Amino acid sequence: MKALLIDDERLARNELRRLLQAHPDVEIAGEAANADQAEALIESLRPDVLFLDVQMPGRSGFDLLAALDPAPPTIFVTAYDQYALRAFEFSAVDYLLKPVAPERLAAALQRLS
Numbered sequence: 001m002k003a004l005l006i007d008d009e010r011l012a013r014n015e016l017r018r019l020l021q022a023h024p025d026v027e028i029a030g031e032a033a034n035a036d037q038a039e040a041l042i043e044s045l046r047p048d049v050l051f052l053d054v055q056m057p058g059r060s061g062f063d064l065l066a067a068l069d070p071a072p073p074t075i076f077v078t079a080y081d082q083y084a085l086r087a088f089e090f091s092a093v094d095y096l097l098k099p100v101a102p103e104r105l106a107a108a109l110q111r112l113s
Contacts, residue, residue: 001112002029004047006038006064007077008056012098016051016077019105026109035059039067047072049093049112054078065090075108 003026005013013031020026029045032038034056042050050072052061061078065071076087079098087095094108 001025001048002027002045003049003051004029004038004041004045004072005031005051006033006035006056006061007031007051007053008033009053012053012077016100019100019102022102023106023109035061035064035067038064042068042072050074051077054080054083054087062086062090073112075112 003020005016005028007013007016010033017028020028029047030041032041035058052064052074054061054076055078061076065074071090073093074090075093076083076095077098077100081097084095093111096104096108
């Protein structure tokens, strides 16, 4: 399964990349630091899943999803619990809080299958 990591914090992307190494069926196809980069990568890479932060400079993760038709399955990865309900209004597969626990990541990936 091809994944795209979208987070404005490089360290957060690196940590998620490290956690995903435990899941050999997940191939990280690319990374984006903002919604504009992500939109271009989604068009070219056609990922199977997005790991998406909510708050980023410029457009938010919600703004990105609203611009996509259709949006790939999305797992939100954020430090803010107050956006969880809105995430599920966008048909989120899961909503993971940073720092991400390995068992929560595994459960989120299970929901994709």
